[in-house]
Amino acid sequence: MAAAIRRLRPSSFSFSFVTRSFSTAAAPETVKPHLYSQKPISPGVDPKNRNVQWVFLGCPGVGKGTYASRLSTLLGVPHIATGDLVREELNSGSAFSKQLAEIVNQGRLVSDEIIINLLSKRLEAGEGKGESGFILDGFPRTVRQAGILDEVTDIDLVVNLKLPEKVLIEKCLGRRICNECGKNFNVASIDVMGENGSPRISMAPLLPPSHCVSKLITRADDTEEVVKERLRIYNDKSQPVEDFYRSQGKLLEFDLPGGIPESWPKLLEVLNLDEQDEKQSVAA
Numbered sequence: 680m681a682a683a684i685r686r687l688r689p690s691s692f693s694f695s696f697v698t699r700s701f702s703t704a705a706a707p708e709t710v711k712p713h714l715y716s717q718k719p720i721s722p723g724v725d726p727k728n729r730n731v732q733w734v735f736l737g738c739p740g741v742g743k744g745t746y747a748s749r750l751s752t753l754l755g756v757p758h759i760a761t762g763d764l765v766r767e768e769l770n771s772g773s774a775f776s777k778q779l780a781e782i783v784n785q786g787r788l789v790s791d792e793i794i795i796n797l798l799s800k801r802l803e804a805g806e807g808k809g810e811s812g813f814i815l816d817g818f819p820r821t822v823r824q825a826g827i828l829d830e831v832t833d834i835d836l837v838v839n840l841k842l843p844e845k846v847l848i849e850k851c852l853g854r855r856i857c858n859e860c861g862k863n864f865n866v867a868s869i870d871v872m873g874e875n876g877s878p879r880i881s882m883a884p885l886l887p888p889s890h891c892v893s894k895l896i897t898r899a900d901d902t903e904e905v906v907k908e909r910l911r912i913y914n915d916k917s918q919p920v921e922d923f924y925r926s927q928g929k930l931l932e933f934d935l936p937g938g939i940p941e942s943w944p945k946l947l948e949v950l951n952l953d954e955q956d957e958k959q960s961v962a963a
């Protein structure tokens with residue numbers, strides 16, 4: 680495990696919990712990367728000059744991947760989804776992919792060791808390509824993972840996306856992936872009454888273009904039974920991660936008001952970002 684922790688080295692620098700104003704510029708060359716297993720301590724470095732190190736939390740189906748991916752494009756940092764790393768491993772035909780498939784298809788979490796190993800490999804590969812900063816999606820999922828991450832890097836912000844359970848189940852069951860281009864779609868048309876006085880939630884389906892229609896596949900773990908098990912496990916294992924970050928003052932709770940058209944502008948607003956930032960980062 681020690682080796683795994685050492686290998687989980689951050690690919691970038693961090694800044695303190697400042698989200699109201701930051702730049703998307705790359706970390707300046709004058710800043711030296713910190714060592715393994717060492718908190719990045721860089722007093723005097725202007726937080727505006729560092730790339731973000733964010734985490735997206737939320738139940739299965741909430742849309743972590745969608746919003747994390749959009750923000751990663753906007754901010755010019757990689758979107759690293761541990762679920763994608765697991766699926767790549769499953770498709771690789773590696774020695775333990777069969778064993779992994781059994782766990783994932785039952786909706787269970789893979790071991791912290793396996794996931795940290797996959798993540799550290801991904802971070803190292805990114806580091807080799809000069810990546811800086813990240814938006815993590817699907818990690819950490821246990822308090823132990825959060826503790827390990829805390830030992831090796833400073834997370835700036837944790838966005839906790841929320842939707843009622845009924846919507847989560849419908850969204851997971853409607854999820855489709857094009858097995859050619861890899862894009863995600865959703866065939867569910869959602870219209871759910873709000874609970875306890877909260878507003879009604881409607882989401883239009885996100886339908887594929889005609890050339891993807893015949894190539895759509897459903898994730899093996901998106902059956903009703905497995906989705907319910909994943910939600911149970913989320914409440915048991917991952918909800919304490921919310922408390923972990925809440926106690927650090929890093930948790931930003933975000934109740935999604937609906938689908939992408941309603942939610943994306945609101946999310947940008949609470950993060951004090953606008954689409955203009957993308958142009959700045961491209962120009963930088």
Ligand SMILES: Nc1ncnc2c1ncn2[C@@H]1O[C@H](COP(=O)(O)OP(=O)(O)O)[C@@H](O)[C@H]1O
Pocket residue numbers: 738739740761762763765782783786787788789790791794816817818819820821824900909
């Ligand atoms: N951080 C993690 N720890 C343990 N298992 C993980 C982690 N991330 C992903 N997995 C495994 O990969 C599966 C798919 O993950 P993901 O795509 O993030 O699903 P979800 O839609 O449930 O958020 C999970 O059900 C779990 O088996």
